[in-house]
Amino acid sequence: MQTFQLIEDFEFLQKLLxxxxxxxxxxxxxxLADSEIxxxxxxxxxxxxxxxxxxxxxxxxxxxxxxxxxxxxxxxKVFFSSFEILQKDYISFLKTINPNSxxxxxxxxxxxxxxxxxxxxxxxxxxxxxxxxxxxxxxLVNILxxxxxxxxxxxxxxxxxxxxxxxxxxxxxxxxIDSDYTxxxxxxxxxxxxxxxxxxxxxxDISEVDFPLRIIKIESGSLWVKIFGESRVIETIxxxxxxxxxxxxxxxxxxxKIEAEQQNFKAIESALELRKKLxxxxxxxxxxxxxxxxxxxxxxxxLNTLLxxxxxxxxxxxxxxxxxxxxxxxxxxxxxxxEGSKDATEDNE
Numbered sequence: 001m002q003t004f005q006l007i008e009d010f011e012f013l014q015k016l017l018x019x020x021x022x023x024x025x026x027x028x029x030x031x032l033a034d035s036e037i038x039x040x041x042x043x044x045x046x047x048x049x050x051x052x053x054x055x056x057x058x059x060x061x062x063x064x065x066x067x068x069x070x071x072x073x074x075x076x077k078v079f080f081s082s083f084e085i086l087q088k089d090y091i092s093f094l095k096t097i098n099p100n101s102x103x104x105x106x107x108x109x110x111x112x113x114x115x116x117x118x119x120x121x122x123x124x125x126x127x128x129x130x131x132x133x134x135x136x137x138x139x140l141v142n143i144l145x146x147x148x149x150x151x152x153x154x155x156x157x158x159x160x161x162x163x164x165x166x167x168x169x170x171x172x173x174x175x176x177i178d179s180d181y182t183x184x185x186x187x188x189x190x191x192x193x194x195x196x197x198x199x200x201x202x203x204x205d206i207s208e209v210d211f212p213l214r215i216i217k218i219e220s221g222s223l224w225v226k227i228f229g230e231s232r233v234i235e236t237i238x239x240x241x242x243x244x245x246x247x248x249x250x251x252x253x254x255x256x257k258i259e260a261e262q263q264n265f266k267a268i269e270s271a272l273e274l275r276k277k278l279x280x281x282x283x284x285x286x287x288x289x290x291x292x293x294x295x296x297x298x299x300x301x302x303l304n305t306l307l308x309x310x311x312x313x314x315x316x317x318x319x320x321x322x323x324x325x326x327x328x329x330x331x332x333x334x335x336x337x338x339e340g341s342k343d344a345t346e347d348n349e
Contacts, residue, residue: 009096010151016089021082028074029144032137037066063127070130076122080115087111090144107147110140172216172228173238176314177306179222189223192305196240199298200233203274203291204281232281239277241315244303274299 016022031037040062074082087108094104117136121129166172181189197213200206211230218225228234274292278285285292307313313320 010154013093013151021085025082025086029137029141032134033141067125067130110143114140166228169231170228171231171234173234173316174226177223177310178312179310186220188305192302195302196237197229197233199295200236203295204232206230236277244307
């Protein structure tokens with residue numbers, strides 16, 4: 001399993017725990033596991049064992065008060081429904097990470113013990129059932145708290161891929177494409193990202209010597225890259241990848257199908273919005289028409305290499321599902337784009 005997928009799984013658990021139903025159960029469990037309550041109950045138990053009649057009365061009053069507090073904090077119906085959700089969320093996560101593991105079986109058994117203890121508690125509402133419930137809650141809280149701390153620690157360390165901060169001139173992005181590549185295909189994807197960066201540096205008149213595209217992290221199998229470079233260029237690459245999907249929807253659906261190749265190119269040029277992006281970056285676009293046209297061909301050709309045939313893409317953690325419409329767009333553009341890309345590349349050189 002890749003680091004990216006591990007991070008996704010760990011973050012998935014964190015999101016599950018933030019659900020209102022799970023928060024409610026956690027608050028209730030932490031209340032039961034409170035150390036002061038445990039100490040008082042232990043003292044009550046010692047007094048009863050010693051036959052201290054003077055302490056028994058006050059102990060019974062405290063136990064009755066505690067039972068009422070537990071009853072007020074969560075109703076049985078709410079407990080069983082919310083507790084079942086929490087248990088399912090944890091078990092689902094553990095099965096994803098390591099199916100049929102001993103940890104899964106152990107945590108499942110602790111959930112069952114607490115559920116049984118709560119059933120006895122609502123059947124009796126007495127000292128023994130209260131102590132048993134609180135004991136089981138304390139064990140489960142300790143397990144889940146340790147588990148959650150480890151989970152947070154792993155996320156932090158898996159994401160900590162460099163130990164320096166980017167200044168305002170630099171920016172980064174991550175791209176995950178869920179697919180299985182040959183060595184050649186993997187290299188082609190990386191080359192397409194570099195080509196996008198180089199073409200945009202050319203348009204923005206940015207020196208790649210001063211602002212090279214640098215690696216934060218790369219993993220193979222599926223493609224996962226975290227890279228950084230000149231801030232405006234990186235922001236434009238992110239925007240272009242998102243625009244590729246939007247363009248496919250607008251221009252190959254019934255709402256606006258393009259029929260002629262020349263119209264297709266004009267739509268591509270429009271969809272990329274290079275002129276607008278250059279203006280927003282304070283670049284003078286006077287007499288830039290030919291340069292923008294040629295760069296559009298290079299850019300869409302490399303977007304095609306990067307995205308064509310890919311169904312699941314995550315850009316900066318955001319899921320971008322390339323539907324069939326987008327795939328048809330990119331593949332259908334291949335012939336026209338390849339004819340123009342050679343000339344555009346030669347002119348840029």
